Each structure stands twice: as structure tokens, then as C-alpha cells.
Amino acid sequence: MIQVVLPKNLQILAGVGRVVEVEVAGHATQRSVLDALEARHPALLGTMRDPVTKKRRPMIRFFACEEDLSDAPLDSPLPEKVNSGTEPLLIIGAIAGG
Amino acid sequence: MSSVRVLVGTRKGAFILSSDASRKSWKVDGPHFAGWEIYHLKASPVNPDRIYASQSSGWFGQVLQRSEDGGKTWEAAGNQFLYDGATGTHKWYDGSPHPWEFKRVWHLEPSLSDAEKVYAGVEDAALFESPDSGQTWTELSGLRTHKTAAEWAPGAGGMCLHTLVIDPSNHDRIFAAISSAGTFRSDDRGASWRPINNGLKSNYIPDPDAYVGHCVHRIAMHPSRPNTLFMQKHWDVMRTDDGGENWREISGNLPTDFGFVIDVNANEPDTVYVVPITSDSHHFVPDGKLRVYRSRSGGDEWEALTKGLPQENCYVNVLRDAMTVDTLDPSGIYFGTSGGQVYASPDGGDTWSAIVRDLPPVCSVEVQTLT
Numbered sequence: 362m363i364q365v366v367l368p369k370n371l372q373i374l375a376g377v378g379r380v381v382e383v384e385v386a387g388h389a390t391q392r393s394v395l396d397a398l399e400a401r402h403p404a405l406l407g408t409m410r411d412p413v414t415k416k417r418r419p420m421i422r423f424f425a426c427e428e429d430l431s432d433a434p435l436d437s438p439l440p441e442k443v444n445s446g447t448e449p450l451l452i453i454g455a456i457a458g459g
Numbered sequence: 460m461s462s463v464r465v466l467v468g469t470r471k472g473a474f475i476l477s478s479d480a481s482r483k484s485w486k487v488d489g490p491h492f493a494g495w496e497i498y499h500l501k502a503s504p505v506n507p508d509r510i511y512a513s514q515s516s517g518w519f520g521q522v523l524q525r526s527e528d529g530g531k532t533w534e535a536a537g538n539q540f541l542y543d544g545a546t547g548t549h550k551w552y553d554g555s556p557h558p559w560e561f562k563r564v565w566h567l568e569p570s571l572s573d574a575e576k577v578y579a580g581v582e583d584a585a586l587f588e589s590p591d592s593g594q595t596w597t598e599l600s601g602l603r604t605h606k607t608a609a610e611w612a613p614g615a616g617g618m619c620l621h622t623l624v625i626d627p628s629n630h631d632r633i634f635a636a637i638s639s640a641g642t643f644r645s646d647d648r649g650a651s652w653r654p655i656n657n658g659l660k661s662n663y664i665p666d667p668d669a670y671v672g673h674c675v676h677r678i679a680m681h682p683s684r685p686n687t688l689f690m691q692k693h694w695d696v697m698r699t700d701d702g703g704e705n706w707r708e709i710s711g712n713l714p715t716d717f718g719f720v721i722d723v724n725a726n727e728p729d730t731v732y733v734v735p736i737t738s739d740s741h742h743f744v745p746d747g748k749l750r751v752y753r754s755r756s757g758g759d760e761w762e763a764l765t766k767g768l769p770q771e772n773c774y775v776n777v778l779r780d781a782m783t784v785d786t787l788d789p790s791g792i793y794f795g796t797s798g799g800q801v802y803a804s805p806d807g808g809d810t811w812s813a814i815v816r817d818l819p820p821v822c823s824v825e826v827q828t829l830t
Contacts (some may be wrong), residue, residue, distance in 0.1 A: 368518075369494075370494055370495065370516065370518070370519060371519065373492075373493075374519075374522065374535065403535070404522070404534075404535035406538065406539070407520050407521065407522075407538045407539065408519040408520055408522065409519070412539055413541065418518065418519070418520055420517060420518045421518065421519075454518040454519070455518070457517070457518075
């Protein structure tokens, strides 16, 4: 199972805790994990990426294994440790403001 | 026994304030959706326990919430607001063409007769309709594709469709106001639209009496007189008595005719309320005094209402959707400020008191009169 860590506002919106588990077919990618996450928690639709173009919202970031994967291609394989469930995919609301 | 429920949208969540008909003792519930901007909440007049909330955030975008139990519990409804067909362009701040981009829902207007139907006015300016209580949304694109739309340009707050008024005697007729395009009317349930800005004069645009381009802040109607509309424009308070075909200025003796809100007493169709704001560069009340102005003659002659409102060192603003009236007798008047106060008058404006004083900045205030 893939572990996904959500920011607080999205935890409340989806009615879930900090960590959500999703299952995907094949090696996990950013697209397959977000597809699975939105399918399981429809309240999250549109809050992380555009529902049509799938483009990441400007102030959302995706981190894993101490790497910034925000601008990685949607269909690139996520790190093996994310794929194996050892490390989570972190969904972050970017720091903004003073 | 009647009661009232006041729905307050703020920069950091929603609050529900409730009282019996005396409107003296209040229960404050919230924040709902803490940390999110709540531009507007509004209940269905057909099913008063069904309340919609526009929830948005710079990080997470637009969410649409719906309650079926008067605001006790909420569930996310549909948030896909997709423009119909080619989006085209409007003017950007520098005059260049800019593609239409959805940003947020400014205003929700439930149908007066169909409990499932609700309209949404959005930024960039467009009108959406949901037939299933907010689960799915379809654009009524006749407004956004009006032949003048390529010339519309945003004001400082964005190019938003912020006001929707449905004629209670003829549900085919809908009025819409857009910053800063002007006022529009549909006579076919939103399918087609035409500008109704004759009589508006705006010195901040190249042609002061242009067909479109006026920064209308708010329009209001008394349900018994659907051809009479009152308008707070960027500058000027206006009135029409022919469904928007012609407007005339009714600013009269107001200390300034800049402002955002305007509303009409529920029992007296010629009693109108505004909150004058110093100017477009000073978005706070004049002279440090928070004063609601009331006209009992449908405009031109205004009196300051001050009893219970701060009359020194007050520098708040009152945004366009942040005033409302209940339908009790006497009619209650409510408004919320950028300082987080929500004021109520149970006697048509004669006396005021704060229901709450320290909320986040208030975006919108609506009231339900429950029986």
C-alpha cells in the first residue's frame, strides 16, 4: 500500500487522518496515486490538481524521500521506497506569506 | 415561534448565529471550514435546512459544501466549474486579451421554487447552474459569450459575477452584476443576456456612459416590486423602476456615495440601506464613524443610523455581500465588517448591537427567517 501524507486542511476536508493508504496497479506514479486518492476521497477532487488537465495547483508540492517531485512527469515512477510503502508521498501546501 | 439564522462567511471560516425572534440573545456556532475563505453561504428558500457554502483557498482551490440539516453537518458537493466550449478572452489590466480562467465562486443563489436548483456566480465572470443541489454544474454561457464580453475587464477584486437577483414574480427573469462590466438581465432563465446600464455614469472609464464597463458593486430588490432595483455602484447610488432599462442617481445627501452594500427593508419597499465608504482609495468608513444610512423615500434623502455603532476610531469596510435583512416585523438588518464584527438591528436600523465582535474579516452575511 502507498502511504500518502495530507496537509491538515485536506485531512479535514476528506475526513481522514494524517496518513492515507491507497493501492495502485503496477509501479506507483504521481498520476496513479492521485487518481487512487481522489477515487477513494472524492472531496479532494480539484484541490491538488486541475480536474481536467491534471496540472498541479500552483501552491501544492509533492515531496518524497527528501526529494521535491513537484515538477516530475506525472507518469514517472515514484521512488522505490514510496512504491513499497516504506516512505510516504508527502502532499504539501507551499509556504506562503510572511 | 419564529427564529432567525444568520450565515456568516469570513476569510477564515463560516459561522452560524442564531436567535429567537427577539433577536437579542445569540448563539454563535463555528468556525466551520476553519482556515478556508468562505465567500458566501446561502440557504434554499424552498428547503431552509439546505445551505450551500462557497469554500476556497489559494492553495486548494474551490470546494462547494452543502448542509442538509441547517448547518450542523456538511458534505462536499461538486466543484467542477468548467466553462462551456471555447473560453475566449476578456481584457486584462493592461488591455491585452486574457483567457477566461475559473478562480472561485463569489455568490450562490438557490432557486426560489426548485429545492434542487442553485445558481453560482463565479470569477472569471460566468454563471453556472446546478439541477441537483450542487453535485454537478453547467455553465449558462449566454452571459460569458455576450458580444461585449471581449471588452470586459477586471476591477481590483477580479472580474467576478458577484450579484444574482431572481424576479420572484417571474422566475424567467434574472439580474446579474459583474465587476467591472456592469448589470445584465436575462428574460429566459439565463440563456441569453443583455446589458442594462442606461443612466449609469462612471468617470473612471473612457466613456462615462458606456454600454458596458461600469463597476457595479451590488443590486437589491424588494420582492413586491420586482421592476424597482437599487444599486450601489463603485461611486453613486442608483435606482431603476423599469427593470433596469433606465437608472437614475439617488445618492442625495449621503456623505459619500462610494460603498459596497445596499439592501431593502423587507416590510417597506421604499426603505433602503447603504453603508457609505470614504472612497475607492480609502476602503473604510468616513471620519472614523460607522454609520448605516437609511432612506425611507426610496433614495435621495438619507438619515444616518448610529445608535449602538462606533462613532470614533472606527476604520472598517463592509463588503458587497455582507448586508442582509430578515422578514420579521419590524425587519431586522444585519451587516458584517472587515474588522470581524457582525452587527444586528432588530428594529429596522434604529438601534444596533454587535452579535459578535472578533471574527475574521467578514465576506458575506445572509439571514434566514425560520418559522
